[in-house]
Amino acid sequence: MWTTWRAAMERALYGRDGFYLRERPSRHFRTSVSASPAFAEAVLRVLTDLDVRLGHPPTLDLVDIGAGEGTLAAQILALTHEPPGHALAPRLRVTGVDLAPRPPGLPAEIAWRDSCPESVTGLIICNEWLDNVPLDVAEGTPQGPRIVLVNPATGEERLGPPPEPADLAWLERWWPLSPGRRAEIGRTRDEAWASVLRRLTRGRAVAVDYAHPxxxxxxxxxLCGYRDGTVVPPIPDGSCDITAHVALDSCAAAAPAGRTATHLTTQREALRALGLTGTRPPIELAHTAPREYLRALARAGEEAELIDPAGLGGFGWLCHDIG
Structure with missing residues (x-):
């Protein structure tokens, strides 16, 4: 009955009949991808810049890890096919990576896999993926940290044994605990991110997620649960999403030594650098071209949501460049 949070999350999210193998994520929570196509346009700008920096390789990869319903991959592919056609279109290879089955209706040009390709030249983007990588939870006691055990059927908790040495070392460096405090042990996220970087031959990997320093x-x-757009108790029985914010600073330190250039910023700063400002159109346009004004006003609202520091703009962006 009692198990670690890491094991409980693994079964609840990705086990047989797990939440992510059964549910459409867009039914339960709003992401940057679903908020506005402006997010896909910004990612395409990153790809276009990478293509120049990499010397226009014969094949340029876009790999979307944690692709869910394939929305981001499909939006970017569609943008490259819009008239008069994008220079990347003939060379762009798009791959969605997710444990869930291939979504129905996804364009045939998008490959679908359950793991990252072995060699990637281009861009790997992990949008709200690391927060769903299962991890253990620890609580500080006068005798030192203890692993928190959970009853998957009820969400009831109790303290278990001390963490293993590698997790204790992670806590000491990245999340020191005093009695009564709790921590989510991010070592599994570090390892997951490092495994992504090992697949990147040349290009950039970007992780976008809720984060804390x-x-x-x-x-x-x-640690919390989401269902039907609402925060719910994190009961790991498969009925809801189970998520926890990401220690992106520890993920950054897990990059292979000497192979990468690292940058850690916020979504607000990243998207503003990519041209999203949320600036309202001039009111005069409402009189001269009312339909254009309304379109521009709606676009400004979408951009403002993506860069709002109290919302999606507060996400962390971790970028690694290789080669």
């Missing part, structure tokens, strides 16, 4: 970790952790 080592000098401002939440005292009680961030």
């Amino acid at each position: 080592v000098d401002n970790r939440p005292p009680c952790g961030t």
Whole structure:
């Protein structure tokens, strides 16, 4: 009955009849991809810049890890096919990576896999993927950290044994615990991110997620559940999404030494650098071209949501460049 949170999350999210193998994520929560096609346009700008920096390789990869319903991959593919045609279109190879089956209606040009390709030249993007990588939870006691065990059927918790040495070392460096405080042990996320970087031959890998820094970790952790657009108790029985924010700073440190250039920023700063400002159109346009004004106003609202520092704009962006 009692198990670690890592094992419970693995079964609840990805086991037989797990949440992500059974449910459409868009039914349950809003992401940057579903908020506006402006996000896909910004990612395409990253790809276009990478193509130049890499010397226009014969094949340029876009790999979307945690692709869900394939929306981002499909939007970017569609953008490259819009008249008069994009220079990347003949060379762009798009791959969605997810444990869920291939979504119905996904364009045939998009490959679908359950793991990242062995060699990638181009862009790997992991949008809200790391927060669903299962992890263990620890709580501080006067005798030191203890693993938190959970009853998957009810969400009831109790303290278990001390963490294993590797997890203790991670806690000491990245999330020191005092009695009564809780931490989500991010070592599994570090390993997952490092495995992605090993597949990147040349190009950029970007992780976009809820995040917190080592000098401002939440005292009680961030583990929570989502269902039907609402925060619910994180009961790991497969009935809801189970997620926890990501220590992106520790993921950054897990990159292979000497192979990467690293940049850690916010979605607000990243998207503003890519041209999304949320600037409202001039009011005069409402009188001279009302339909154009309304379209521009709607677009400004979408951009503003993507860069809102209290919302999606507060996401962390971790970027690694290789080669």
